[in-house]
Amino acid sequence: MSYQHQYIDGTRIHFPVGKVVCIGRNYAEHAKELNNPVPTEPLLFIKPGSCVVALEGGFTIPADRGSVHYEAEIVVLIGKPLTTNPSREEVLDAITGFAPGLDLTLRDIQTRLKEKGLPWEICKSFDGAAVIAPFVSADAYSDLTDIGIRLSINGEVRQDGNSSSMLNPIVPMIQYMASQFSLQAGDIIMTGTPAGVGPFVAGDEIVLELTGISKFESSVR
Numbered sequence: 001m002s003y004q005h006q007y008i009d010g011t012r013i014h015f016p017v018g019k020v021v022c023i024g025r026n027y028a029e030h031a032k033e034l035n036n037p038v039p040t041e042p043l044l045f046i047k048p049g050s051c052v053v054a055l056e057g058g059f060t061i062p063a064d065r066g067s068v069h070y071e072a073e074i075v076v077l078i079g080k081p082l083t084t085n086p087s088r089e090e091v092l093d094a095i096t097g098f099a100p101g102l103d104l105t106l107r108d109i110q111t112r113l114k115e116k117g118l119p120w121e122i123c124k125s126f127d128g129a130a131v132i133a134p135f136v137s138a139d140a141y142s143d144l145t146d147i148g149i150r151l152s153i154n155g156e157v158r159q160d161g162n163s164s165s166m167l168n169p170i171v172p173m174i175q176y177m178a179s180q181f182s183l184q185a186g187d188i189i190m191t192g193t194p195a196g197v198g199p200f201v202a203g204d205e206i207v208l209e210l211t212g213i214s215k216f217e218s219s220v221r
């Protein structure tokens with residue numbers, strides 16, 4: 001079944017699934033764990049809408065392309081167009097929902113690409129590389145600098161972060177993104193991963209949550 005954005009109560013969201021705009025190394029502790037420098041300007045990349053799959057009901061990882069790392073991330077759903085230099089108010093008005101998601105990365109392949117200075121698409125944009133839970137409405141949060149994200153695997157907490165630790169907080173990040181690429185209703189933003197990334201193994205049972213707001217169980221096939 002093809003993916004469609006939906007709210008946590010099962011209501012379909014009537015935006016097409018657009019692109020997925022991502023930021024790398026947005027938490028200093030995560031940049032350090034992969035021996036990456038902390039960037040001086042935001043490191044952006046895009047996953048196509050074709051790689052988005054639903055978290056619920058389980059999801060499949062590639063079996064034969066080296067390690068597949070999880071990156072738990074706060075995901076923002078855009079509900080109105082944003083173009084160059086939007087104001088803070090325009091960004092807040094365009095944010096329609098929040099969900100936890102997984103930016104899946106073929107880490108062995110990415111390491112080789114990074115060494116050669118090559119683009120990342122084959123390690124970041126494969127089918128199934130963006131795993132997205134249902135959204136809560138944007139009004140679930142009054143303070144976007146205090147959003148918790150947590151991933152547990154087989155009963156053990158592996159990632160436990162908060163947007164308060166982001167190098168580029170959500171609103172300025174989206175202002176910057178919209179100045180690089182127009183954002184459309186149905187686009188989603190993956191806001192970077194906190195420390196604790198590692199490989200998934202088929203059979204892993206996971207719990208992914210926006211801490212205190214929404215919580216989902218799933219499994220890796």
Ligand code: ZN
Nearest residue numbers: 071103192193
């Ligand atoms: Zn990521």
